[in-house]
Amino acid sequence: MKITVAGVSKEVAEGLTVAQLVIDENVEMPQYVTVTVNDDFVEHDSFEGTVLKEGDSVEFLYFMGGGAV
Amino acid sequence: MAFTNEQIERYSRHIILKEVGAKGQKKLLNAKVLIIGAGGLGAPTAMYLAAAGVGTIGIADADEVDLSNLQRQIIHQTADVGKPKVLSAKETMEAMNPDVKVIPYHEFITSENILDIIKDYDFIIDGTDNFPAKFLINDACVMAGKPFSHAGIIRFQGQLMTYVPGQGPCYRCVFKEPPPKDAVPTCKQAGVIGAMGGVIGSLQAMEAVKYILGVGDLLTGYLLTYDALKMQFRKVKLPSDTHGCAVCGDHPTITKLIDYEQAECDGVGL
Ligand SMILES: [Zn+2]
Numbered sequence: 001m002k003i004t005v006a007g008v009s010k011e012v013a014e015g016l017t018v019a020q021l022v023i024d025e026n027v028e029m030p031q032y033v034t035v036t037v038n039d040d041f042v043e044h045d046s047f048e049g050t051v052l053k054e055g056d057s058v059e060f061l062y063f064m065g066g067g068a069v
Numbered sequence: 070m071a072f073t074n075e076q077i078e079r080y081s082r083h084i085i086l087k088e089v090g091a092k093g094q095k096k097l098l099n100a101k102v103l104i105i106g107a108g109g110l111g112a113p114t115a116m117y118l119a120a121a122g123v124g125t126i127g128i129a130d131a132d133e134v135d136l137s138n139l140q141r142q143i144i145h146q147t148a149d150v151g152k153p154k155v156l157s158a159k160e161t162m163e164a165m166n167p168d169v170k171v172i173p174y175h176e177f178i179t180s181e182n183i184l185d186i187i188k189d190y191d192f193i194i195d196g197t198d199n200f201p202a203k204f205l206i207n208d209a210c211v212m213a214g215k216p217f218s219h220a221g222i223i224r225f226q227g228q229l230m231t232y233v234p235g236q237g238p239c240y241r242c243v244f245k246e247p248p249p250k251d252a253v254p255t256c257k258q259a260g261v262i263g264a265m266g267g268v269i270g271s272l273q274a275m276e277a278v279k280y281i282l283g284v285g286d287l288l289t290g291y292l293l294t295y296d297a298l299k300m301q302f303r304k305v306k307l308p309s310d311t312h313g314c315a316v317c318g319d320h321p322t323i324t325k326l327i328d329y330e331q332a333e334c335d336g337v338g339l
Contacts, residue, residue, distance in 0.1 A: 032252065036307070061244070063221070063248055064227065064228045065199055065254075
């Protein structure tokens with residue numbers, strides 16, 4: 001099935017969970033990433049239980065604190 | 070208040086714009102913007118707002134200018150090393166434009182003083198480099214009903230969002246809690262390209278100007294991300310459901326400001 005990850009269309013396996021996508025996408029420090037699917041937040045304790053569907057749009061939002069004092 | 074001839078000439082490129090005009094320029098001259106952090110983001114923001122004729126600019130930062138700041142904090146000069154950043158910033162802004170009144174706050178922003186400082190301002194710029202300050206600014210602006218621009222930069226990446234009360238999510242809607250101390254690289258550990266502050270700080274100045282003029286679409290409800298290596302901007306839509314947020318939601322659980330532990334290389338300006 002096709003989903004969109006950070007604006008890029010991808011072919012992924014049926015039944016893919018958010019938890020597996022986070023691994024597949026090599027998300028840096030996944031414990032601190034904010035995930036949205038179709039403009040809804042997915043809580044961290046729901047990563048395993050959230051199965052993606054055809055056409056879903058997933059975004060990873062990262063903490064960005066600053067450069068250098 | 071009528072413009073002087075000098076002002077008509079100084080602001081002619083603004084006044085000629087139909088979105089600004091004489092009326093808009095007066096709005097800018099009457100506006101009050103607070104910039105928290107006189108560093109990589111705050112420097113270009115402050116300079117563009119001063120040049121634009123924003124009449125009152127507050128600038129808060131507890132640090133002194135360090136030689137390693139000059140790679141990106143273009144409001145400070147080599148001769149300013151050792152000087153409080155807010156004074157160096159004030160001198161630069163006032164030299165650029167005598168119409169601007171600069172109010173320096175040479176202190177750390179804390180839960181004790183932030184509400185008192187932001188109360189007189191129309192728009193707040195978060196130009197800080199650490200998560201405790203970012204969450205404090207967010208929570209204080211939500212509680213005080215003040216619009217603000219969030220931004221963060223690191224390495225070759227930047228992000229930006231605008232909060233306006235009642236018009237979309239706040240920073241805490243998106244990022245629930247600050248990451249543990251030193252968990253996410255900030256500050257000296259990671260590095261940043263100096264021009265990143267110029268790109269993202271200038272966008273913060275642009276949001277402030279648009280807010281003051283009341284023109285265009287602000288970055289409310291969106292997170293703008295910038296990847297300089299890919300040379301890619303993305304405007305990512307944020308969830309519009311803010312009901313459950315701990316600070317701006319329907320039943321806030323955060324009703325008092327929190328001073329989170331600072332990361333090791335603390336200090337307000339990037
Ligand atoms: Zn919120």
